[in-house]
Amino acid sequence: MERFAGLLDALVYTRSRNAKLKLVADYLRDTRDPDRGWALAALTEALDFPAVKPSTVRALLMERVDPVLFQLSREYVGDTAETASLLWPDPPAFGTPPTVAEAVDTLTHMTRLNAMVELAGLLDRLDAAGRFALLKMATGAMRIGISARLAKLAFAQAFAVSIDDVEEYWHGQMPPYRALFAWAADGAAPPVAEHVPHFRPFMLAQPFDGMEITMAEFAAEWKWDGIRVQIVHVASEVGGETRLYSRSGDDISKAFPEIVNAMRLPCVLDGELMVRGNHQGGAEGGAASFNALQQRLGRKTVSARMLADYPAFVRLYDMLSNGADDLRPLRWEQRRLALESLVPRLDPARFDISELIPVATLAELAAFRERARDDEIEGVMLKRRDSAYLAGRRAGLWYKWKRDPLLVDCVLMYAQRGSGKRSSFYSDFTFGCWTDDPDRGGELLPVGKAYFGFSDEELKWLDSYVRRHTVNRFGPVRETDRSLVLEIAFDSVHVSKRHKSGVAMRFPRIHRIRTDKPANEADLIATLRSMIRDAPL
Incomplete structure (x- = not known):
């Protein structure tokens, strides 16, 4: 587990795509079966442990540390696994760290009745880095910048095989992928799944x-x-x-x-x-x-x-x-x-x-x-x-x-920190449109949420703006004053009974930050409604 923890720690602090590829490739090449197979499954989020949920981790931690300290720390850190790994009290003496395979086996056989005890037993055998790796694997929320595609490229790089072949043989195989490693690392025959309706890469x-x-x-x-x-x-x-x-x-x-x-x-x-x-x-x-x-x-x-x-x-x-x-x-x-x-x-x-x-x-x-x-x-x-x-x-x-995207001017209403490498930034933005002319009593209602479309520099600017313009706090959510206009691009808009505004956008993203435009000139919800196909007049 220590090597896997070291890999995750290195990946978190590595920005370069090529450097990430090398880190994963080196790990896969230098680690023995079945640990490397289980690690690969964890990186690609192919593992599922129903008995372990983020709520399980929170409940477990609140038994061992002050709940207020946990809540404040979680809000500051922005990631439950990282917060728990740092706050978990070190035992008087660490036991032998589990292997990745042992950890997977224990997590697999956990039930909701024994999860708290079994998970605590694993955490007590690990240091902070190991606890972080275990909790990320257990909850299935890696968010360390490794997509399934990147993991497959690293696999191909590790064993000098074709990425097309990796894509072809990957599907139909189950963790810890022994047949896949035997083919790529040891020269065995390619794994086959001819009698199974397996996926082909698009x-x-x-x-x-x-x-x-x-x-x-x-x-x-x-x-x-x-x-x-x-x-x-x-x-x-x-x-x-x-x-x-x-x-x-x-x-x-x-x-x-x-x-x-x-x-x-x-x-x-x-x-x-x-x-x-x-x-x-x-x-x-x-x-x-x-x-x-x-x-x-x-x-x-x-x-x-x-x-x-x-x-x-x-x-x-x-x-x-x-x-x-x-x-x-x-x-x-x-x-x-x-x-x-x-x-x-x-x-x-x-x-x-x-x-x-x-x-x-x-x-x-x-x-x-x-x-x-x-x-x-x-x-x-x-x-x-x-x-x-x-x-x-x-x-x-x-x-x-x-087709060209639709555009509408909205007002920033709320912001929340992201996860993973964005956990220190306010990067999830909720925006709204006016119910009527604001000078005639119109109010803002949320119409969408976006967390992409902006550059790294724009993210830093938006994060700073939120911190300077916060007027209220609701747990991890920050309410901002109604002053910043965002031009939102989206693919389509539809009637929605789930939203107070009555509309829902598809694929909204921040197209431009409109510091030049006053908030009272942002668009009305009626403007969005007019963009609905076959919208009633």
Whole structure:
């Protein structure tokens, strides 16, 4: 556990991406199984210990230190694991530190009844750095600047193997990834999961920046406003198994059983998950707004009422395999023909195909793109006709040309500190719009929250502003005076019964800090409402 703790400590204080890669690669190369496999799973947040929650850590600590001291320290530090690791009283004598594998085994077998005692026993065997590592692993909230993609790149770097191969073999393997390490480190045969409906890495698009291209070499299609998914069915003697994966490779099958149950053909398909449009912002039988889809996202189980009110379907983009035949090396045109042949055999209530846009020039496509917002579409896609299906973003093959964002001027209302490397800065900002002209009694109501869109220098400026303009405190939240205007960019806005303002933005981010504009000139909620597609007059 000491080496893993040392790795986390180094990663927290390392800003350079290449330096982080080297730290993780060195650890994976120099650490034995199964510790390195469990550490890799922890870094990629692939571990789950249901008995240990942040509330468990807080309750445990308040038994050993003054609760007021803990609350003040947590507010100052901004991270529960770090606060607990520093405040935890050192035992009279430390026991033998657990290995990563031993810690994982203990955490796995904890129950809600014994978690407090078992977790305390582990913490008493570790110093402050070890306690921090244990608690980060136990609660699954690393936030140390290591994404799953970065961890895979470090794995490839550690053992001098192709990142494409790592992406291909990673999925279908379970921690502590012994077969994966045996292949990369010891030259064993690649791990296989041919009888398991495993995830294949998505091919991604680069942003289109207006470069000159010839439409004869590219196909154009809509970029739909749902979530990218992959549906995989593997046949077997007992009927086979189907799984639905998100873009990050998470299995979301239980949340969308109607999709899983409708697929009975052995294949791997790439598409956009949406719900049918009998809702605000969606045409009858077509795709509803993203706001409707959000009613289904993040649910481990789904009720019959939810299935009926928000029926899901997949608009298909591509075909990666047909039974045992891997189609990814084929040209896009060939895969498209295979997909078009398959779609008539699928349930039309659950699957359809993303239609191509019939254009001959880029200027014609630009005109179609201008219509995107009216049709609840994110923009358009450009796909090179001879492109194979390759993992990740490959230059010159696929482009996404998103619609321009909407803009609105809002007033900063509240701020909260971030987590991880942002734990010392106020970086989460809540902003509002006026219910009416402020000179006629209008009040501000929150309409959104953003924590990105600004540079490091702007973050420092905003943090300083919050500290100088705080007028009230609510635990970790700071209320500011109503003086700073922020120009907010967002993709769309929808009716929301959950918010007092009655509206909710999609993907809000801070576009500009408007120190030049007085707060009473910020926009009204009515302005936001007017941007809702099919908004009532």
